[in-house]
Amino acid sequence: MPVRVSLFVTCIVDQLFPKIGLAMADVLERAGCRVDFPEDQTCCGQPAYNSGYRREAAQVARHFLRVFESADYVVVPSGSCTSMITHHYEDLFQKDPEWAERARRLAPRVWEFSQFLLEVLKIDDVGAHLNKVVTYHDSCHALRELKIQDGPRRLLKKVRGLELREMDTAGECCGFGGTFSVKLPEISGAMLQVKLASILRTGAQAVVSVDASCLMQIRGALSRAGVPVQTLHLAEVLASR
Amino acid sequence: MSREFILHRVRTALGRSAAQAPPPAPEVELRIRELPLKQRIEIFSAALEKLGGRTCVAGSAEEARTYAARLVEGKRAVASNAPLLADCGLTSLPGVQSGFSNALELRRALETADVGITGADYALAETGSLVLLASASEARLISLLPPVHLAVVSKERLLAGLDELVTLLPDPAAATSALVIITGPSRTADIEQILVRGVHGPREVHVLLI
Amino acid sequence: MSPSPLVQIRQTLADPGLQAAIYSSTGRLVEKRRQAVSESDPAEFERWREQAREIKKHTLENLDYYLERLEERLTARGVKVLWAKDGGEVTDFVLRLARERNARLIVKSKSMTTEEIHLTDRLQEAGLEALETDLGEYIVQLAGQRPSHIVAPALHLTRYQIGDLFHERLGVEREVVPEKQTLIARRTLREKFLAADIGITGANFLVAEAGLVVVVENEGNARLSSSIPRVHIVIAGIEKLIPRTSDLAIFLKLLGRSATGQPLTVYTSLLGGPRLAGELDGPEEVYLVLLDNGRTRLLADRAKRQSLYCIRCGACLNHCPVYRKIGGHSYPWVYSGPIGAIITPQFHGLLEDAWLPYASSLCGACAEVCPVKIDIPQILLDLRWESVKAKVREGSNRLERWAFGVWAWVMCHPRLYELASLFSSAITTSEGDGWLKSVPAPFNAGPIRNWLSQRDLPPPPAKTFRQLWRERRGRGLS
8 A cells, every 4th residue: 555645845845946846756656655745735834933923823834734634644845844843833722722633633644754764664765876975964953853863864875876975064053044044144144154164175066955945045155155066955866866 | 128029029920829838859860880999099080180180199198298298399388287187297398387277377378388288078089079178177278379289188088979979968068168179270261262270279289099 | 123233243243353263162162062971971961951950940930938948048057148139239238238348349250140230340330349350251351341151251352362451451561371361360360369358259059958059160269259358248140049969969060061061160169158166267257149130020931931940051152053153242131142042031121132032043052952951942932922922012013014914814825825926936037047146126125135145046946846746747747
């Protein structure tokens, strides 16, 4: 019986980096899953929650729950969106036991992509092939809220032709932080420069992460500096043949 | 002053009433390692050395005296009234003043002393620390004012570590106005994070285990 | 955001020397902590953190009881315990006591609590000589500046700046070797210690059942301040309490390692009161001033009460990528870094420094290292929410509120959402893969302009995911 997976691609992937969503679908289908894309999906509500707009975030969260409640599994190419759903929705519905319960019931079925591969499908080799030297950036929510650290590295090590080089600040924030990046751009930019220097020191050709928002931040700086280092979402690496 | 005001605010904040008994405090997990003396001495010496201090294990009072003699040669030293110091003959070394019972005289002597010699009530192996309780035989400033501190401790007072100390002494202030745990020489890294020893306290700490 | 914090932040970011000093100093402390934790057993370290949190939680939930116990025990040993609701009461008391004792010279060891109430400044204004004696604090005091880090106050100054400072303010030869500079300070301050009338210290912990004032340090100046002058005054926030001496062991093991990677700091003093009969030194009078200054307000907030667990180790500062760039002086209050970001609004009001809770990417590095497991990111999120509500009440921030309202509405209406994305792909002006270095007016405003000030913008793709997905479905690929 194939595993039925509903994709929550996240608004940033949907709008700006669709290839990440397609890559994730490819990998999941190749692994034998039946993948669907609930068309009514939009956002998990994190931007509003992080900015202090809980009422607005709760509205969006309720929409999310309605769209995905009946899914077997929801797989997400983002650590921060996943943790928003699994760790913070309860916070949003503190005064609303009915929705809190609905959030609680869905949470165990919502998975960040790499964790889904390793812990649900129990595979670490998806048959990928990519001749590249890469370095891995630990996105903060993935690392600290979901404890994602070893998993993506394991998956990357199984990619044929891939060389993984660790940067010396892998676990340090890239400076995105959602609206932080535009509310306090100078600080965000300064943090980003630290990350950039660290990436360049590895000599890697690409930076890999499980969060498109971090990749957008990092790629933005690489582009501004005219540095030809790529950014790739883990899904894109794993979908490579 | 504002005692009642503050207590009232605290109680209001917590929803507690005056004289309401608290629930029991949470358990604290202390770990007292069972270590044979030889190991304790090794651990202590290694820990103290890492901090820039020196340990000498003296097999006899004579050995202790010899070590101390080298340290105080040509220098001015002040020793506390700890009986152990006299027993080891340290107080009779040339240049060593001791037996102070007058606070002012002690202070004056300490202002120009090069070496302060004290006993110690305990030592802690895990951290290379000395534990001194202020008393009539142990003035606070002897281990603090001079640039060199020599402490003589009896081996049987060498505990495993902090956990053992707090277990033995749950009520330190019953016996003293000041218990100090001294872990190596005085130090700072306040200037460009560069380690400098001997800021306000001694820059050298020597421990004689006897 | 009011202009002045941004000015300081920009200045700091633009100063390469300062950037290097802040980043390397904090980096060193990060590494020291990491070493110390791995040398103890990391699993045991985690248990200590958990216990420390539980102890603090219990103590604060029953704070009135423990305050009274402490007062009882200390009073029995001749300590005079006073209660001050704010800094003014502390200052009044110290000045009154100084007058009564004809005191002229006061020596002080490092205490964030006294900085919080600007005690030293007030004493000096009143004509007393009040000296900071912690080397870093002494340097910063001479320079007329604020300390920039809880544990390393002079981390923003170089040895050359310090050499100049000593030369100018102490009249000594210009010396740039740190060891020699330290000796200069030692000599100068030793004279002061020996002549001081009053010594003032803070307290790292107050042990209720045993009636102890616990002061930890590396230099020896707190021991000197609390042993030489006839009068010793301890000023401590009411949140410093812990129940038992055995609890102290847990906290001491956490504090040194978290702050500087030391299993124990050089001097840990457990003080019980004035010198006992027979003792040859030690103060004749000891006063403990318990300070509220707003702490009871934090205590009342169940969710944010944990902010008071803080043991002032500085680990959150050292690990915070924001602090490591903007430094301590960019924060509006004496408490900087993540802990400063959460307590400042609670003490001073949300709208006072409204930008502060937002000056974080919520990376969580602070919570990971906090020895008492304060959930700083969650408190920041709570403060942001409260800030938004406060602004609603005040009637400000209308544009942002409206924007999020519209955003939420669109996000709840998938068809509208799809329409919006069509709009965004229509405005793309780049061909191929190139990221955008600029966008045409009127889009180069607000958030987009802020984004572009630091990095390029991704070009909206020709097709969104859902469009591509439909095509893929159409091609029978799924």
